[in-house]
Amino acid sequence: MKTFLLVCDTIIVIAYALLCNLSFPNDMAHIVLVLLFFLSFRALSLAIHDLFSIGNFFLLIFLWQYKPQLLVLPYIFYLVLYFYLYTKEEKLQAITKDNTRLKIETQQSRLYRLLQGKFERQIAINTRLKERQRIAQDIHDLLGHSVTASVLQLEAAKSIMDEDPERAKQMITNATQSLREGIDNIRSVVHQMRAEASDMQAADINTIIDKFRRDTGIIIHYKADGDINAIEPDRWEAIRGNLQEALSNVIKHANATQVWVDLQVMPGMLRLQVRDDGLGAEIYEEGMGISGMRQRIAPFAGSLIIRGEPKKGTTIITLIPRRKTA
Structure with a gap:
């Protein structure tokens, strides 16, 4: 200037x-x-x-x-032009300063979310490792002693079978009883592990929803119907992945103010519905995200349904058949 x-x-x-x-x-x-x-x-x-x-x-x-008035009069116009350009430049500098600050804050926010995601993933990995160590210790404590004692009794019974058949039979009976007790203990541990795993699943989905609410400020409603404890681990991973992808699409495309997440556990089917009140559309182009959702549920013969209407939001439904039990 x-x-x-x-x-x-x-x-x-x-x-x-x-x-x-x-x-x-x-x-x-x-x-x-x-x-x-x-x-x-x-x-x-x-x-x-x-x-x-x-x-x-x-x-x-x-x-x-x-x-000199011939020189002064143009300078009066000049002063008006000067103050106009000066004011305009000040505004541009203020806008530039605000844009720079916003860019820095955006970069810091992205870095924070990235570090937070890495931290949460590391916590999940550490939790799984601790759980594996606990399972290994439980198996060793509950089954190791029973198996070792039973093997010793069976070997001893074998060595005295000809000399003292009655005593050998009693030792075999004791070994059998000890093995049955070990099996019962293992079943009890497995049942407890399933209950704890289901609790972890419920906590996992609550963590995802709380993180979405915290990072976006969008109102999110969550409802679960049925026995979440009964969801198989492999199918739960598919449900979890599709929920995260659906919420990611809401952030990137929907411009929504509210989201509703409904999880239904039915005897023969798992149903996850994610609905928003955003922009919506009649036709959706499937990118990597939607394609990944279909691939995630393909091993279970699952289905992905996408419905929407302009200015009335989008609904994504994941259907996964349950594993048939004998």
């Missing part, structure tokens, strides 16, 4: 000098000298500080007899 203003100064001074040349040709040497100082003060004012403009007012005294 300063270069533009200096060009305006030069044009005004040259125009005034040409007018003076017509009216006062004999005094042009004096006029040109004053105008050169006048232009120098204007350059100093633009380059260093506005106070140098005081020198311009002082130089007008030396131009008083050469119609």
